[in-house]
Amino acid sequence: MKPSPRSSALAGAVLWVILALPPVRHVLESELTPQVLVQIPLLALAGALLARLFSRRLDTVMRLWNDGGIPGLLLASVAGMTWMLPRLMDASINEEGYALAKFLTVPLLVGVPVALSWPKSGFVTRGVLLLEVVATAFRMGWLYLVSPERLCSNYLLGDQQRLGKLLVAIGVVIALVLAWQLIWGRVRVESPQ
Amino acid sequence: MASLTLYPAEERLEGGSRVTFDLYMITAVTLFVVMMLIGLTMRMTQATWLNVNPALFYRLLSMHGAGMVGTASIATTAVMWFFLRKYVGLHLWAFVANYVLFMLGALCVIVSIFFGGYGALWTFLYPLPVHGMGLWSNNASALFLVGYLLIGVGSLVFYLDAAAAIIKVYGNLGRGLGLQWLFGGEINPDHPKAVVASSMVIIANSLGILAGSVVLVMNLVNIYYPQITLNALFAKNLTYWFGHMYINATIYMGVMAVYELLPRYTGRPYPISRPFIWSWAASCLFVIVVYPHHLMIDFAQPRWLTIMGQVVSWSAGFPVFCVTAYGAMTNIHRSGIRWTMPSRLMALSMFGWAAGIVPAILDGTVRNNLVMHNTQWVPGHFHFYLLLGVLSMVLALIYHVLGNRANAVPNSGLDRTGFFVYLIGGLIFTLAFLSAGHQSVARRMATHLPEWTLTDKVGSVGATLVVLGMLYYAIRIIVGLLGRPVVIDTSHAHPADTAG
Numbered sequence: 001m002k003p004s005p006r007s008s009a010l011a012g013a014v015l016w017v018i019l020a021l022p023p024v025r026h027v028l029e030s031e032l033t034p035q036v037l038v039q040i041p042l043l044a045l046a047g048a049l050l051a052r053l054f055s056r057r058l059d060t061v062m063r064l065w066n067d068g069g070i071p072g073l074l075l076a077s078v079a080g081m082t083w084m085l086p087r088l089m090d091a092s093i094n095e096e097g098y099a100l101a102k103f104l105t106v107p108l109l110v111g112v113p114v115a116l117s118w119p120k121s122g123f124v125t126r127g128v129l130l131l132e133v134v135a136t137a138f139r140m141g142w143l144y145l146v147s148p149e150r151l152c153s154n155y156l157l158g159d160q161q162r163l164g165k166l167l168v169a170i171g172v173v174i175a176l177v178l179a180w181q182l183i184w185g186r187v188r189v190e191s192p193q
Numbered sequence: 194m195a196s197l198t199l200y201p202a203e204e205r206l207e208g209g210s211r212v213t214f215d216l217y218m219i220t221a222v223t224l225f226v227v228m229m230l231i232g233l234t235m236r237m238t239q240a241t242w243l244n245v246n247p248a249l250f251y252r253l254l255s256m257h258g259a260g261m262v263g264t265a266s267i268a269t270t271a272v273m274w275f276f277l278r279k280y281v282g283l284h285l286w287a288f289v290a291n292y293v294l295f296m297l298g299a300l301c302v303i304v305s306i307f308f309g310g311y312g313a314l315w316t317f318l319y320p321l322p323v324h325g326m327g328l329w330s331n332n333a334s335a336l337f338l339v340g341y342l343l344i345g346v347g348s349l350v351f352y353l354d355a356a357a358a359i360i361k362v363y364g365n366l367g368r369g370l371g372l373q374w375l376f377g378g379e380i381n382p383d384h385p386k387a388v389v390a391s392s393m394v395i396i397a398n399s400l401g402i403l404a405g406s407v408v409l410v411m412n413l414v415n416i417y418y419p420q421i422t423l424n425a426l427f428a429k430n431l432t433y434w435f436g437h438m439y440i441n442a443t444i445y446m447g448v449m450a451v452y453e454l455l456p457r458y459t460g461r462p463y464p465i466s467r468p469f470i471w472s473w474a475a476s477c478l479f480v481i482v483v484y485p486h487h488l489m490i491d492f493a494q495p496r497w498l499t500i501m502g503q504v505v506s507w508s509a510g511f512p513v514f515c516v517t518a519y520g521a522m523t524n525i526h527r528s529g530i531r532w533t534m535p536s537r538l539m540a541l542s543m544f545g546w547a548a549g550i551v552p553a554i555l556d557g558t559v560r561n562n563l564v565m566h567n568t569q570w571v572p573g574h575f576h577f578y579l580l581l582g583v584l585s586m587v588l589a590l591i592y593h594v595l596g597n598r599a600n601a602v603p604n605s606g607l608d609r610t611g612f613f614v615y616l617i618g619g620l621i622f623t624l625a626f627l628s629a630g631h632q633s634v635a636r637r638m639a640t641h642l643p644e645w646t647l648t649d650k651v652g653s654v655g656a657t658l659v660v661l662g663m664l665y666y667a668i669r670i671i672v673g674l675l676g677r678p679v680v681i682d683t684s685h686a687h688p689a690d691t692a693g
């Protein structure tokens with residue numbers, strides 16, 4: 001059974017608050033890998049859960065401004081790319097202003113638009129986005145692996161390289177799952193809502 | 194099973210579909226002529242008949258390589274679209290988006306070469322793009338790479354739309370490929386070969402484009418952040434994975450024209466079979482892993498990759514090729530076929546593919562590659578199957594469409610002369626390359642040693658004939674496509690009734 005919009009939103013808000021708790025922040029930000037692979041994705045998830053509360057209310061706006069989900073997904077991609085920049089991840093630890101920006105923009109500009117746009121997008125848009133996710137995982141992984149210097153001054157080179165390896169592995173896994181799904185799996189290709 | 198009706202109603206092009214198809218094909222034949230003229234200029238420069246300075250030569254070589262590969266790709270994409278749309282619901286917007294993105298990408302490539310001086314060839318091998326040595330800037334290289342990215346996204350949009358359409362009808366791409374009949378079960382005789390081939394192309398080429406998009410962006414990163422250096426061998430692996438698959442896909446898209454049209458001209462069914470399904474499944478896998486045959490000389494390459502490249506080279510193109518060539522020959526044999534332009538071009542395409550694949554396999558063998566690597570043997574084999582194989586497949590479809598519009602299968606004396614000139618020219622041109630390769634003449638050289646120029650001169654004569662033949666085709670095609678169609682219902686006509 002799908003949880004009601006209210007309970008989803010509540011879960012989202014709770015997740016958001018938990019992630020903002022100083023001890024949790026400390027654990028997740030003490031190394032680069034958990035910040036990139038746990039904290040930021042969970043912040044986006046919190047936003048996505050919250051979005052269910054107002055997805056109905058935004059119907060007209062969505063119809064006018066989010067045709068096929070493409071503008072929303074573009075917005076999320078741009079915001080997501082911003083938080084891939086090592087300099088910003090660094091700043092979000094050193095300066096409270098950047099930390100606040102991360103805690104607001106990742107849920108609201110990545111999680112919410114993805115949740116509102118994904119159901120509206122067609123197979124092609126989703127396909128391009130997913131392939132871009134895989135390609136980005138490879139590119140970022142490669143970058144972290146070969147960068148001769150520390151890209152974030154708060155983290156060690158070894159941490160950076162571990163993240164690189166994990167990103168490449170994640171890229172491989174997503175690519176294999178997608179290929180498996182398309183070749184042997186059951187894929188529903190319905191028209192977007 | 195493909196229809197035996199010469200011009201089935203469901204293939205008729207109307208409205209937006211017609212405009213888009215015509216745009217693709219007119220663009221393709223025009224670009225082919227321009228790129229061939231560039232090729233002729235290069236060949237005559239090697240022959241010392243023209244004096245083009247080396248900096249310009251490498252720009253022309255970059256334009257010719259990228260331009261020909263791109264043009265072959267959009268032309269064969271149009272072939273795939275033409276047939277696949279009969280079986281599954283393709284969206285015209287995706288086909289149009291591919292065209293628009295291709296043109297934008299081509300514009301970037303042209304500007305980067307002719308205004309930015311880019312000359313690091315179509316293979317953009319790292320780190321050459323950032324070593325312009327004053328001939329081109331890093332920005333020019335970046336623009337070239339962005340052009341490729343745009344072209345790649347265009348192809349991807351088209352493939353994803355095609356994938357969605359195939360999945361909607363058949364459940365998944367595996368069923369589109371016919372994998373459910375590999376080991377048993379009664380094969381549905383109506384399962385279209387175009388769907389099998391399209392499924393294979395979508396799987397293989399999407400993976401290639403993914404690899405390409407990674408290595409292209411990493412090259413861009415390196416251009417603007419030179420402190421991030423890439424592992425050149427790894428970058429080369431990805432680049433060839435992408436490039437090899439992209440150009441290979443053109444033959445697999447183009448061959449749909451033979452599957453669909455040949456039976457109509459022989460009047461004989463060309464049914465799907467288990468060997469056919471096996472061959473496409475095998476080639477789908479092999480084509481993905483065959484690229485290391487481009488890296489046999491790279492001694493630092495892991496040994497197992499080189500061995501895989503060698504072993505798979507012997508088998509990658511073979512299954513589909515054998516099944517197709519054998520199938521085509523048995524379809525033609527004693528069918529009483531009447532030779533007209535489309536059927537003639539299809540037979541030529543089978544010959545071009547067959548004859549081109551042999552020197553390719555020879556070169557894909559480590560022992561031979563030690564001697565043949567980067568000699569003109571390589572342009573010899575790929576010009577063989579691109580010029581005589583792939584282009585003939587595309588031309589066969591266009592001539593077929595012209596026949597539909599004019600309500601008479603094209604076969605005029607001029608057409609036959611054009612065909613003959615193209616064929617003879619093509620043979621002289623490609624055999625001259627192979628002969629030069631046999632003498633170890635290096636490829637990709639602006640200036641040749643005096644001992645090498647004999648094959649250059651012979652090649653230039655052949656190339657001139659090819660250009661003349663192609664110029665004739667292009668004019669004939671553009672006039673034919675832009676002309677008014679003859680409106681008579683021909684949906685039940687057989688070739689014998691209409692050949693003129």
Ligand code: HEM
Pocket residue numbers: 228229230231232233235236254255257258259261262265314315316569572576579580584635636637638656657659660
């Ligand atoms: C009249 C027809 C043509 C002529 C005169 C011509 C000429 C040439 C010449 C002189 C080269 C350089 C050879 C060398 O490395 O020494 C070349 C390379 C090449 N050609 Fe053609 N060509 C023709 C048609 C085609 C066609 C139809 C295609 C593909 C559909 C094609 C694709 C290529 C490619 C991919 C290269 C490799 C570029 C590189 O090495 O970076 N060509 N061609």
